[in-house]
Amino acid sequence: MDERDGLHGLYFEDLEIGLSGSYGKTVTETDIVMFAGITGDTNPVHLNQDYAATTMFEGRIAHGMLSAGFISTVLGTRLPGPGTIYLSQNLQFKAPVRIGDTVTARVTVRELIPAKKRAIMETNCYVGDRCVISGEATVMVPSRA
Structure with missing residues (x-):
């Protein structure tokens, strides 16, 4: 199939160190409530302003895994x-991350493992210039071979 059909992304052979991609989304009240409903994580720091105001965050925060998603x-x-x-x-x-923050996830190819068609990716999320999540992922990438 053609790569532009929406069913295929880049192939392993297309990747190079330093290549990056991103996605941004503004977190809403609805996102947080729906995430709590889907996952069952009803920690009041996410859902209850009165409770959250008493925490070190001084207000509600989004689930970390929502942004990591x-x-x-x-x-x-x-x-x-x-x-x-x-x-x-x-x-x-x-x-x-708070309601109204725009989170931008940025993924950068850090290492390629040709024998296994795997890539090690730097995975960071930002609100503005502030890094709110840092990490690393390993992915298996389809090959043309």
Whole structure:
């Protein structure tokens, strides 16, 4: 099939160190409530302003995994894109994300493992210039061979 059919992203042979892709989304009240409903994570720091005001965050924050999910969006739809298989991910949550913040997930190819058709990706999320999540993912990328 043609790569432009929406069913295929980049092939392993198309990747090079430093190649990057991104996805941005403004986090809404609805996103947080829906994420809580889907996952069952009803921690009041995400849902209850009165409770959250008493925490170190002094107000509600988005689920860390909601923002981390935007990394999956990049990997599965942009870089490498459709056909990519997510194998592993590590994350460090560095700062809170709040309702109204625009989170940009940026993925950069850091290492290529040709024998296994795998790529090690730097995976970071930003609100403005502030890194709110840093991490690394390993993905398996389809090959033309």
